[in-house]
Amino acid sequence: MCTLPCTYGFRTAHQRGKAPCCFDCIPCPDGEIANVTNMEYCWSCPEDKWSNLNKDKCIERNIDFLSYGSMLGDTLCSIASIFLVTTAAVLFVFVKFRRSPIVRANDRNLSFILLMSIMLSFLCAFLFIGYPVELTCMLRRAAFGFIFTVAVSAVLGKTVTVIIAFNATKPNSTFRKWIGTRISIGLVLLFSFGELFICIAWLICSPPFVDTDTKTIPGTIIIQCNEGSFAAFYVVISYIGLLALFSFILAFIVRKLPASFNDAQYITFSMVVFCSVWISFIPIYLSSKGKYVVAVEIFTILVSTGGLLLCIFAPKCYIILAKPELNSKKHLLKPRL
Structure with missing residues (x-):
């Protein structure tokens, strides 16, 4: 039986010794996304952006400095x-x-x-x-x-x-x-x-x-x-x-x-x-x-x-x-x- 497709935010990792349609779904690491199902690799976000919580979209990074008003x-x-x-x-x-x-x-x-x-x-x-x-x-x-x-x-x-x-x-x-x-x-x-x-x-x-x-x-x-x-x-x-x-x-x-x-x-x-x-x-x-x-x-x-x-x-x-x-x-x- 084949594995269900990996959703957004996950990449595929083939299970050794099994059919090509059998794989594990691995979460993308921080800073990388997967916005297509069954992606073999996660995409890295640009330097000025970061992955969202679902790891399916790159968003603007938070800017940190000591500001007036904080x-x-x-x-x-x-x-x-x-x-x-x-x-x-x-x-x-x-x-x-x-x-x-x-x-x-x-x-x-x-x-x-x-x-x-x-x-x-x-x-x-x-x-x-x-x-x-x-x-x-x-x-x-x-x-x-x-x-x-x-x-x-x-x-x-x-x-x-x-x-x-x-x-x-x-x-x-x-x-x-x-x-x-x-x-x-x-x-x-x-x-x-x-x-x-x-x-x-x-x-x-x-x-x-x-x-x-x-x-x-x-x-x-x-x-x-x-x-x-x-x-x-x-x-x-x-x-x-x-x-x-x-x-x-x-x-x-x-x-x-x-x-x-x-x-x-x-x-x-x-x-x-x-x-x-x-x-x-x-x-x-x-x-x-x-x-x-x-x-x-x-x-x-x-x-x-x-x-x-x-x-x-x-x-x-x-x-x-x-x-x-x-x-x-x-x-x-x-x-x-």
Whole structure:
């Protein structure tokens, strides 16, 4: 007795040792269809299409990217917006009270540079959301790398300022000649231009571009930004990591200075948060797929930058707004046990 014809979505597989009309009906694999009865082979769908559930028709693939309007995209936008408004408020407070002792201590110019770079870092998060295009792919990588370097360089400059300010109080100290100089600003410019050079070389030699991935998630086209050069991407990240590590080491060494120089304690803690977040980022980034890769990048930027904002500026804002009696030169210079 012959086998009934194989319907759509199945191909024939002849049964050995039996009549030619005896065969098994094998379901077509994902991405292939059979829209004629008794097909010997399934047809592969075009690259931009996928088989439907019945495996008898090729349909458009789902397009996957982190979009505005999605729950994940809107959540990250909301978090970035809250941090952005908070940073603007802190900057307003520091500008308004720029002549107060607690703002002037530890180089207020560096504080303004750090706050501006933190604001720009939060703005960078919006470049990662939406349909990727060539311009945003290049901007998100270069802007992220350069702005983060400015922020970390400013933290490093603050640490150097703490060291100079404390050691200059010692008798016959050679550090006194550095008081009033722009060495900290010079460090920020030096390290920032170093990262800028790397980013420009990256954009010229092997710039990021829009790429599609049809292999990672079946039935889905992932629209994503390809780094162009993974080596350049990791050089940018490593550069920032080395600056953060160096800043942490310096701040850790001088963390037990007198209370009037206690910015080192806040810097140490902020660098612990910063480095911990970015160390955790690498394995999570490599194991994520689709739009979640971008979401991990944004979340890492927000958490690490938010750590800098809260650890370094929250204590000062608390004193300025809630404990104004502590915002005095007499209190800052008062010896404490």
